[in-house]
Amino acid sequence: MKVKFFILLFLVTFFVQCRKDNTSQPVSVSVPFSATPYSINYPFFWSKVPILNPANNQLTVEGIALGRKLFYDPILSQNNTMSCATCHNINFSFTDSTKQFSSGLHGEVGKRNAPPIFNLGWFTNYGVLTHQFFWDGGASDLESQVFGPITNPIEMSETLPNVLTKLRLKSEYPPLFKKAFGTDSITSQLLAFAISQFERTIISGNTKFDQGRLINFSNFSPEEMNGFITFTSEKGDCWHCHTLAPPSSPLETDFGLDFSFHNNGLQKIFTDSGLARITKNNGDLGKFKTPSIRNLVYTAPYMHDGRFITLEQVVDFYDALAYQGSNVDGFITKNPHPAGLNLSSQEKRELILFLKTLTDSSLIVNTSYSKP
Amino acid sequence: MRIIKKNSQLLFTVLFFFFLIFLGCKKDQTAQPGNVSTGTITFNISHVFGNNPLQFSKSYLTANDTIRIQSQFAYYFSNIKLTKTDNTIYSPGNFFLVHYDIDSQNPDSTTITINNVPQGDYKTLSFVIGVDSLHNHTVGQTGALDPSMGMCWFWNTGYIFYRLKGNFGATNTSFSLDLGGDENIMSYEFPANFSLADSRTINIKMDIKELFQNPYSYNLKVDDKDIHSTTANGISKLVQNSKDMMSILSIQ
Numbered sequence: 001m002k003v004k005f006f007i008l009l010f011l012v013t014f015f016v017q018c019r020k021d022n023t024s025q026p027v028s029v030s031v032p033f034s035a036t037p038y039s040i041n042y043p044f045f046w047s048k049v050p051i052l053n054p055a056n057n058q059l060t061v062e063g064i065a066l067g068r069k070l071f072y073d074p075i076l077s078q079n080n081t082m083s084c085a086t087c088h089n090i091n092f093s094f095t096d097s098t099k100q101f102s103s104g105l106h107g108e109v110g111k112r113n114a115p116p117i118f119n120l121g122w123f124t125n126y127g128v129l130t131h132q133f134f135w136d137g138g139a140s141d142l143e144s145q146v147f148g149p150i151t152n153p154i155e156m157s158e159t160l161p162n163v164l165t166k167l168r169l170k171s172e173y174p175p176l177f178k179k180a181f182g183t184d185s186i187t188s189q190l191l192a193f194a195i196s197q198f199e200r201t202i203i204s205g206n207t208k209f210d211q212g213r214l215i216n217f218s219n220f221s222p223e224e225m226n227g228f229i230t231f232t233s234e235k236g237d238c239w240h241c242h243t244l245a246p247p248s249s250p251l252e253t254d255f256g257l258d259f260s261f262h263n264n265g266l267q268k269i270f271t272d273s274g275l276a277r278i279t280k281n282n283g284d285l286g287k288f289k290t291p292s293i294r295n296l297v298y299t300a301p302y303m304h305d306g307r308f309i310t311l312e313q314v315v316d317f318y319d320a321l322a323y324q325g326s327n328v329d330g331f332i333t334k335n336p337h338p339a340g341l342n343l344s345s346q347e348k349r350e351l352i353l354f355l356k357t358l359t360d361s362s363l364i365v366n367t368s369y370s371k372p
Numbered sequence: 373m374r375i376i377k378k379n380s381q382l383l384f385t386v387l388f389f390f391f392l393i394f395l396g397c398k399k400d401q402t403a404q405p406g407n408v409s410t411g412t413i414t415f416n417i418s419h420v421f422g423n424n425p426l427q428f429s430k431s432y433l434t435a436n437d438t439i440r441i442q443s444q445f446a447y448y449f450s451n452i453k454l455t456k457t458d459n460t461i462y463s464p465g466n467f468f469l470v471h472y473d474i475d476s477q478n479p480d481s482t483t484i485t486i487n488n489v490p491q492g493d494y495k496t497l498s499f500v501i502g503v504d505s506l507h508n509h510t511v512g513q514t515g516a517l518d519p520s521m522g523m524c525w526f527w528n529t530g531y532i533f534y535r536l537k538g539n540f541g542a543t544n545t546s547f548s549l550d551l552g553g554d555e556n557i558m559s560y561e562f563p564a565n566f567s568l569a570d571s572r573t574i575n576i577k578m579d580i581k582e583l584f585q586n587p588y589s590y591n592l593k594v595d596d597k598d599i600h601s602t603t604a605n606g607i608s609k610l611v612q613n614s615k616d617m618m619s620i621l622s623i624q
Contacts, residue, residue: 140529141510144509144512148527189519
């Protein structure tokens with residue numbers, strides 16, 4: 001009886017307080033804007049770690065559709081000939097075919113290999129704060145990254161005011177922005193929001209490897225399994241940077257990268273200073289963002305400068321060719337020359353067979369990601 | 373007696389809950405806008421070089437050079453904080469972008485107005501030239517922080533706090549100074565004793581010559597004449613010099 005009375009009083013207290021709040025709110029006549037919330041269909045058990053979307057840019061069906069259209073629209077470039085997809089081609093896991101360096105609008109080439117686009121949303125969860133995108137970590141977040149290639153004179157070479165003017169004048173765009181964001185006044189922010197939303201939905205985790213994680217890798221050949229063991233052993237030691245849980249681990253989300261930056265000993269003096277270009281910290285010289293170990297079949301050539309054409313060259317490099325200087329990552333220098341990793345040709349072959357199990361062939365034919 | 377005691381417990385409990393309601397209501401009342409009378413503060417910022425009003429293509433003297441300022445002079449004025457004599461702080465949170473992009477524009481002064489400033493007696497004004505670190509690590513923003521304003525870097529995410537372009541010397545060598553980076557924010561705090569009723573005008577002076585002197589005699593022939601990153605060598609000299617760049621002339 002007494003308890004009930006207390007509960008009642010408590011409820012009355014809250015009711016009185018809350019009622020006041022409600023009545024003090026101005027009465028809104030119009031229905032507030034809302035686009036259709038979109039929830040990511042995560043592969044397998046990946047929903048254990050949902051992507052953290054920025055609070056002001058949650059995924060919506062309309063926002064993603066707009067972003068996808070913009071991603072494939074050459075209107076974003078100065079002479080309307082290049083889109084994001086020109087260098088981020090779905091057929092190559094959103095890299096630029098087999099080119100070492102992409103050509104810009106005016107024919108110039110850069111000095112870095114176009115990185116793939118998949119599983120980018122998790123950088124919000126795990127990435128280095130303020131250094132998340134570009135090989136050197138120059139972009140703090142996906143929304144900020146979007147503007148780089150559009151405005152870079154050796155890429156799409158357009159100005160933001162021009163892009164916005166063109167979008168405003170193209171009759172199909174203002175209604176699409178209205179659907180996605182509740183306003184047809186197109187701003188740089190909404191342009192970046194839409195493209196980022198689309199990019200965050202590009203998720204790749206449907207591979208023989210991921211399927212194997214569920215069934216104790218019974219789908220692996222003995223060679224692939226040996227390669228996996230080499231990859232996650234101290235001998236091969238690939239996994240510290242290209243993070244995958246060892247074979248015996250419980251279900252983990254295997255991103256295949258560590259969201260960090262390393263100097264992997266590519267050369268003694270870097271013509272491209274990498275992360276140090278951003279931080280001006282000498283300790284960051286030659287550090288580049290760890291690329292994903294996924295979809296390597298599609299993303300050749302390899303390294304920030306695309307110097308290696310084949311996976312065999314990559315494995316040979318890590319086996320015994322990496323530079324051993326003081327600025328090089330400890331995971332490289334702990335296996336000094338001449339022995340290096342000391343992998344046999346059999347082990348190298350198995351390692352590459354294993355890497356190929358991380359190929360998501362459903363990504364490149366996914367009609368949610370292709371040109372609309 | 374027992375019943376009375378029980379009733380008094382009940383009375384106490386009821387009173388306690390009414391007290392809770394009272395607390396809740398009081399909070400509502402203070403949170404409601406409109407109860408506090410407000411006024412308007414106008415910042416009238418005059419841009420000078422030494423004793424001369426700033427004009428594009430006019431020549432000015434530093435200790436080391438003759439220099440001319442060209443269009444695209446721009447800066448962020450933000451993080452305005454007004455402290456009352458009772459130590460309450462009013463901070464509107466706005467970002468103002470002051471920019472002069474066209475040669476024919478007269479860049480000698482600018483006006484920034486903030487409304488809804490609580491009336492009362494004030495003692496301190498502080499503000500920054502720049503963008504605070506909370507807003508400096510994403511450029512997908514709107515208003516003054518819209519990246520299409522051209523005052524940010526995309527290769528290294530962040531805002532350009534202060535932009536000064538021009539040329540110097542007999543050969544008209546160009547210089548271009550884009551200052552930015554969290555550690556290079558330029559903060560100012562001044563005593564500002566005034567009472568606000570309806571409106572006040574605070575006259576502020578920005579003396580660009582101060583960027584080139586005290587403590588460092590900045591020499592464009594020797595120091596960086598082009599700065600386009602947060603970590604350029606010359607930037608810390610300019611930022612240290614900037615401590616005298618702003619001053620309050622008068623409060624009307």
